[in-house]
Amino acid sequence: METTMNSYSRPSIFLALALAASVTQAADELEEVIVTADFRASELMNSAASVSVLGELQIQERGARHLEDILSAAPNVSWSTGASRSRFVQIRGVGDLEQYAEPKYYPSVGVMVDELELGSAANAGMLFDISQVEVLRGPQGTRFGASAHAGMIKINSNAPTDEFEALLSGGVGNYGAYNYGAVISGPLGDSVTGRIALQQNQGDGYIENEHLGEDDTAGYDELTGRARLRWQPDDGSRYELALFSFDAENGYDAYSLDNERKTWSDQPGADEQDTLAVSARGEWQLGVSTTLQAVVSDLDADLLYSYDADWISAEVCQINTCSFGHDTAREIFDRRRDQSTLDVRLLGGAEAMAAGEWRYALGFYGNQSREKLNYAYPSAWYGLYESASRYETDRYAIYGELEYAFSNRLSLTGGLRLERFEDDYRDSNGVGHDNSEDLYNGELSLQYDFSDNSFGYATLALASKPGGVNVAASSQYGFMSPAFQGFMQGKLRFDDERLLNREIGFKSRQLDGRLELRAALFYATRENAQLENWMWDDSAGLWIGYLDSNSDTDSYGLELETTFVASEAIELVANIGWLDTEVDTVTTFDLDRWDFVSKKDREQTKSPGYQYNAGMRTALPAGFSGVLELEGRDESYFGYYHDGQLEAYNLLNASLSWSNASLTLNLWGRNLTDEEYATHGLYFGADPRDDFGAWSNQTYYQFGAPRTYGLDISWRL
Template sequence: MKFFPHKTLLVFALGATTFSLADELEEVVVTADFRASELMTNASSVSILGELQMQERGAQHLEDVLSAAPNVSWSTGASRSRFVQIRGIGDLEQYAEPKYYPSVGVMVDDLELGSAANAGMLFDVAQVEILRGPQGTRFGASAHAGIVKINSNAPTKEFEAMLRGGVGNYGAYNYGAVLSGPLGESIAGRIALQQNRGDGYVENEYKGSNDSNKFDEVTGRGRLVWQPNDSASYELALFSFDAENGYDAYSLNNDRYTWSDQPGKDSQDTLALSVKGQWELGASNTLQAVATDLNADLGYSYDADWISPEVCEMNACSFGHDTAQERFDRDRDQTTFDLRLLGGSESMARGDWRYAFGLYGNQSSETLDYAYPSAWYGLYQSVSDYETDRYAAYGELEYAFSDALTLTAGLRLERFEDEYRDSNGVAHAGEDDLYNTELSLQYSFSDNVFGYATLALASKPGGVNVAASSQYAFMSPDFQGFMTGKLRFEDETLLNRELGLKLRALDNRFELRGALFYATRKNAQLENWMWDDAAGLWIGYLDSNSDSDSYGLELETSFDATDAIEVFANLGWLETQVDDITTFDLDRWEFVVKEDRDQSKSPGYQYNAGIRAVLPAGVSGVLEVEGRDESYFGYYHDGKLQSYDLLNASLSWANDSLRLNVWGRNLTNEDYATHGLYFGADPRDDFGAWSNQTYYQLGAPRTYGLDISWWL
C-alpha cells in the first residue's frame, strides 16, 4: 500500500470502491523540527500538503501547491516560482546577487536548496511542510521567515513498484518510475526517476515557435537505509536535477505573444549527496549526524529588449531598439554538517524534561560569470567569487510544569563570515555574530484542544550588494553618491509574537488550526532597484535602512460534513508597513522617500476553499477555489499585481493497483500576474515610445491533463 500522510484515509487515496471519510483518523506528522510531532500539537503555524493533494492538482512542482497555504506567496522572475515569501518576507527575484540564505528556506529532505529551488519537484514526494514564522533555533538564518520542507517517500520494508505518466495541454507530458523494497534483512532502498516536459504558455511570433518558455526537467532520487541493529541506523541519499527550461516570459503587450529574437534560458544541473546516521545511546539519548554536499550549475538569461528588429520595421520606433541578452552563469558548491544530541523523556508529563544540543556548519561558494552585450552601451561583463562560512551552536530545553503545561526555550549562536571579489577589482569581507532565540508556552486544554504562545527573535546576516559593488565605478555621480554606504547591507533582526490554537470537535469531524502573529523587522532587508540612465545601468540592491512591521491571521479548517464529503477552507490575512524607504522614482526622475508603504508581495488576504467527495465505484472528486488580494511588486514605483480568483477541480477513479486522475487548474482561464516590472521598454511611437509602463509575467492559464499511476 502507498502511504499518504494526510487526513484523508489510505483507502480513499487508493480509490477503494467503498469508503467513508470518517472511518478512522490518520495523524499528520511534522518532521521539520528536532523531534517529529503531531500537527495538532506542534507549537507553530504549519501547513501540511499531502501526496493526495499533489495528485489531485496534477502538481509537478512546488509552485503548483503553495497557494493552498495561507500567507504564503511567491515570485517567478524565472521559469519556475522559486522565490517564496511567508507573511510578506522573502526574496522577490535573483540576478547577480547570491542567495545562500533566503528569508524562506527550501529543503528537499536534508538538503538546503537555497538559490537552486527550481529543483522543488514533487514526484514521489510524501508531503510538503510549510512552517510560518522564524525557525531560528532549528535552522538559523536558513529559515528567517519560515521554511518549506519537501519530504520524499522513504524506502519500504516490502517490495513496491510504481509507474506514473501524464499528458496535458500546452504539449505537457511526464513519465516516471519508482522501485522500493528490501535489499537484505537490514537494508532497504528506493529509487525514483521522472521526466517532465511542456511547451510553456508563450508563443514567440518572431521564432514561430510555442516552446521558447518550455519546461524540460529530469529528477532523480535514490535512498538507501541500513539498520544493522535496534540502536543504529544509517542513510545514504543521492539527489539529481537537470533542467533545460526556457525563459521568454515578457511581452510589450502584456499577453502571451513575444517577439524576442534571443529567448533566454533557466537551466540547472544539480547533483547532491547526503549521509545521515542515528545512534541510540542508552534509554534516553539519541545522537544524530547529517552531512550534505551539493553542486549546482545554474544558467539564467533573457532577451533584455524583448523584441527583434522586425518590430521596428512594422512600427515607427523612436531611436530604434537595443539588442542584448543578459546572461548569468553560476557554479555553486555547498557543504553542510549537523551534529545533534537529543535526550530526556519521550512523553512530557509533570516534571519531565528533554533537550536538544547541536553543532552546525555550512561552507558555500559561488562563481558568477556575467555578461551584458548591448548595442547601445557596449559589452559589460565580469567574473565574481563569493564565499560564505556559517558555524552555529544551538540548544533547546523543554520542561513540563504539569501534564498540560510545557515550556520550551531555545537558543542558537551563529558565526557568519563572507568574502567577495570580482574582476573589476572590487573586494569586500565581513563577519557577523547572530543570535536566534525562542520561548514558547504550550497548553493542552483537553485531548482535542491545544494552544501555544511563542516569542521568537531571529537574525539574518548582512552582506555584499554584489551587483552594485561591481557596477559602482560605472555609475553616474548622483547614483554613486546615493550608493555610498549601501554597498553592504546590515544584519536584519525579526521579532515575532504568536498565539495559536488547534482543536478538534464534533467527534473529530471538525478540525481548526489558527494563529495570530505580530512581527517587527529591524534593518529590514528590502529588495530595491534604480535605473541610472546616463550610465545605462539597472542597479539592484538590498536596502537595510528601514524598519518594518507586520501582523495577521492564519486559519485552516476542515469539516467532514458526511461520511463521504469533506469541506475545507484556509484563510490568510496580512497587514504590513515599511517605515520609509528612499528610491529613485522613474516618473519624477529624482530620489524620493516613500513612507508607511506596504511590503512587496504582501497580499492583504489569501484563501483556498473547496469540497472533496468520495463517490460510488471508486470515484472521488475535488472542487476548489483560491485567490488573493492585490499587492505591490516593488518599491521604485507604485505598480501592483492585481487580485485574482481561480477555480480548480479533479476527478479520480482507482482500484487496488490503478489510479486515473483528470485534473484542471484555473478553469475559468483568468489572466493573473506572478511578477511585475516597471520601466520604459516599448520603442513604438504609437504606444508611447519609452514611456514607463507596467509589465507582467503571467501565471499559468487554463491547464488540464490526465495522470495514470500503476502500482505493480
C-alpha cells in the same frame, strides 16, 4: 485583469466555513498528520507553530509537478516568478523576490528536500514521489537559524519500504505537457532497504514567440532523480544515504510589450540547472533516553539564467516607427555553486512529557558555500560588458533547546542559537569586501493542553539573517553617475536583519475527530529589513539592483485552517490568511519624478491582504472521487521603486479520479475559468514604438499559468 474579488469567492469562503461548523452524522475521522521538520517529529495538532501540511493525495489531485502548483493551498504564502519556475517564496510578506547577480545563499524562506538545503537552487522543488510538503510559517531560528528566517518549506520524499513495491506513472496535458516516471522500493537484505524514483517532465510553456514562430521558448524540460538507501544493523543505530539529481533545460521568454502571451524576442533566454547532491544521516541510541544524530550533505549546482534584454526583434521596428531603433541585447548569468553542510545534535530526556519531566537538544551546525559567477551583457548600443566574481561564505552555529513540563498540561520550551557568519567577495572590477559577524536566534514558547482535543501556544521568537555585499551595485559603482554614486556610497553592503515574532495559536479537534481547526495570530517587527530595490541610471545606462537595510517594518495577521469530514463521502476544507504590513520609510529613485523620493508607511511587496483556499473532496460510487476548490488572493505591490500592484485574482480548480487496488486515473484542471493574472511585475521604459509612447514608463507583467488540464495514470505493481 480584474481589480476586485470575483463575486463567487467571498460567499464560497463563508459557505465552506459554515458547512465545516455544522453537525452531521459521520463515521470517519481525520487521520493523524506528523510534522517532521522540528528536532522531534510531532503531531500537527500538537505542534507549537503555524504549520500547513500538504499531503501526497492533494499533490496528485492537483496534478502538481512543482512547489508553485501547490503552495497556494497554504495561507499567507506567496511566490515570485522572474524565471521559468517560482524560485523564491515569501511567507507573511517576508522573502526574496528574484535573483540576478546577487548570490542569495540564504533566502528568507528556506526550501529543503529531506535533509538537503536547496537554498537558491529551489527550482528543483519537484513533487514526484513526495509524501508531503510541510510549510512552517514564522522564524525557525533555533532549529534552522538563517536558513529559515521567515519560515521553512520541507519536502519529504517517500521512504524506502520493507515490502517490495513499484510504480509506473505518466501523464499528458495541454500546452504540450507530458511526464513519465518510475519508482521501485523494497528490501535489499535483512537490514537494508532502498528506493529509486525517476521522472521526466516536459511542456511547451504558455508563450508564443511571434518572431521565431515557436510556442516553446518558455518551455520546460526537467529530469528529477532520487535514491535513498537505509541500513539498520541493530536496534541502536540506523543510517541513510540519499542521492538527489535535478537537470532542467527550461526556456525563459516571459515579457511582452503589449502585456500578452505573445513575445517578439529574437534571443529568448534560458533557465537551466544541473544539480547533483548527496546526503548521509546517522542515528545512534546512546542510552534509554539519549540519541545522537548527524547529517552531512554536499551540493554542486550549475545554473544558467539569461534573457532577451530588449524583448523584441528588428521586425518590430520594421512594422512600427521606433524612436532610436532598438537595442539587441542579452543579459547572461552563468554561476557555479558548491555547498557543504554538517549538522550534529544530541537529543535527550523524556519522549512523552509529564509533570516534572524535561528534554533537550544540543547541536553544532556548519555551512560552507562557494559561488562563481560569470556575467555578460552583450549589447548593440553599449557594447560587451563582462565580469567575473566569486563569493564565499562560512557559517557555524551552536544551538540548544530545553523543554520542561510544569504539569501534565503546561510546558515551556526555550531555545538559543549562536551563529558566526563570515563572507568574502572579489570580482574582476577590483571590488572586494569581507566581513564577519555574530548572529543570535532565540525562542521562548509556552504550550498548554486545554483538553485531550484542544491545544494552545504562545511564542516569542528572535531571528537574525546575515548582511552581505550588494554585488551588482559594488561592481557597477565606478560606472555610476555622481548622484547615484552618492546615494549608494553607504549601501554597498547591507546590514544583518533582525526579526522579532510574537505569536499565539490554538488547535482543536472536535465532533469525534471529524473537525479540525488551527488558528494563529502573529505580530512581527523587522529591524534593518533587507528590502529589494532597483534604480535606473539613465546617463550611465545602468540598472542598479541592491538590498536596502535602512528601513524597519511591522506586520501582523491571522492564519485559519479548517478541515471537516461531513460524512463518509464528503470532506470540506477552508484555509484563510489575513495580512497587514507596513514599511516605515524606504528611499528609492522614482522613474516618473526622475528623483530620489522617500516613501512612508508603504506595504511590503508580495503581501496580499488576504488569501484563501476552500474546497470539497467527495467519494463517488464505483471507485470515483472528485475535488472542487477555489483559491484567490488580494492585490499586492511588486516592488518598492514603483507603486504598481499585482491585481487580485480568484482561480477555480477541480479533479476527477478513479482507482482500484493497482491503477489510478486522475483528470485534473487548474484555473478552469482561464483567468489572466500576474505573478510578477516590472516598471520602466521598454517600448521604442512611437505609436505607444516611445520609451515612456509602463508596467509589464509576467503571467501565471492559464487554464491547464491533463490526465495522469499510475500503476502500482
